[in-house]
Amino acid sequence: MTSSFGQVVGHKNAKSFFCGIQETERIASGFLLHGDRGRGKFLLARAFIQRLFCDDGTGCLTCPPCKRFDAGTHGDVQEVTLMPGKSRISIDQLRDLREWFHRAPYEANRRCAIVDEAHLMGEEAQNSLLKLLEEPPAHGVIILVTENPQALLDTVHSRLQTVYLGPLDLEDLMTVLRGNVEATDADMAAAAALSNGSPGVAVDIILDEGSGMIREAAFRLFDLKTLPFGYSEMVSGGRPTGAELREKAKRIVEVALELVSQQLAATVRGEKDSPPVPSLAPWSVDILDDAQRLLLDAAGSLRSNTSPRSVLESLKIRMHRIIGQARRQKTVGGNR
Numbered sequence: 550m551t552s553s554f555g556q557v558v559g560h561k562n563a564k565s566f567f568c569g570i571q572e573t574e575r576i577a578s579g580f581l582l583h584g585d586r587g588r589g590k591f592l593l594a595r596a597f598i599q600r601l602f603c604d605d606g607t608g609c610l611t612c613p614p615c616k617r618f619d620a621g622t623h624g625d626v627q628e629v630t631l632m633p634g635k636s637r638i639s640i641d642q643l644r645d646l647r648e649w650f651h652r653a654p655y656e657a658n659r660r661c662a663i664v665d666e667a668h669l670m671g672e673e674a675q676n677s678l679l680k681l682l683e684e685p686p687a688h689g690v691i692i693l694v695t696e697n698p699q700a701l702l703d704t705v706h707s708r709l710q711t712v713y714l715g716p717l718d719l720e721d722l723m724t725v726l727r728g729n730v731e732a733t734d735a736d737m738a739a740a741a742a743l744s745n746g747s748p749g750v751a752v753d754i755i756l757d758e759g760s761g762m763i764r765e766a767a768f769r770l771f772d773l774k775t776l777p778f779g780y781s782e783m784v785s786g787g788r789p790t791g792a793e794l795r796e797k798a799k800r801i802v803e804v805a806l807e808l809v810s811q812q813l814a815a816t817v818r819g820e821k822d823s824p825p826v827p828s829l830a831p832w833s834v835d836i837l838d839d840a841q842r843l844l845l846d847a848a849g850s851l852r853s854n855t856s857p858r859s860v861l862e863s864l865k866i867r868m869h870r871i872i873g874q875a876r877r878q879k880t881v882g883g884n885r
């Protein structure tokens with residue numbers, strides 16, 4: 550960890566992209582860093598900016614600008630984030646940012662800003678940002694960070710250089726977890742497996758003392774990408790036996806039932822805008838109904854003596870089957 554990029558685990562491609570443009574000194578005035586929640590987008594954006602300000606360009610962490618950057622006292626950095634109690638990044642925040650950008654750098658040869666959770670800018674705020682992107686000050690670099698790039702206007706999108714942060718592999722996830730949380734290796738491996746390659750999510754799952762993990766595991770029941778075999782190992786961190794797994798399995802099934810029931814009620818009422826469970830919203834009433842029945846069966850089996858491992862695995866297999874069937878029906882229907 551001898552540099553700002555060294556502090557960010559994984560994301561080799563994105564780092565070499567940023568190193569490359571830094572070498573050529575052709576640095577765009579706007580970037581869009583996107584990828585799932587918890588991937589490390591904000592950290593990477595900060596690490597890149599630290600390199601831009603660093604005396605030797607490496608983000609050395611020890612030169613005076615690097616130290617001021619880490620202490621939050623560097624005069625040429627701004628971070629725009631959601632204000633407490635608000636649901637949107639306001640147009641005033643963007644106006645202030647534009648004004649700040651048009652003043653000369655205070656101590657460096659450029660000014661840099663990050664807009665975190667950029668999808669939370671409404672249309673007005675985005676249009677204000679657009680003005681900044683259309684007439685960027687020669688010394689400005691702005692990085693938008695978002696898990697939902699579709700929420701940005703095309704006009705904003707097209708003025709940004711896009712960088713995608715993909716999932717981290719297991720080894721990298723474990724490195725992040727070992728550095729940030731205290732847990733057994735088995736629990737860390739389970740959290741990593743449920744995190745979809747997002748270290749921030751894996752950390753949350755562990756710090757949330759189980760409830761985050763249970764929710765993730767419930768969502769994974771409906772996910773065709775998660776294999777049926779080994780699902781219980783994933784949930785239990787490699788120890789798929791005993792009373793502990795039974796308790797976990799019960800809670801997973803309860804949460805999954807709640808999710809299906811919420812979506813079923815909304816679908817029956819014909820509510821299409823802002824569905825309660827977006828990942829289940831494309832399912833028909835029939836599939837949701839079948840899923841609910843499967844989950845009720847599983848809840849019953851978990852109250853009996855059936856092994857929780859076989860209940861979870863067979864639930865996952867049967868869930869796969871009905872989701873798969875529904876997809877095929879949709880495809881056949883679509884070809885007519």
Ligand SMILES: [Zn+2]
Nearest residue numbers: 603609612615
């Ligand atoms: Zn430095």
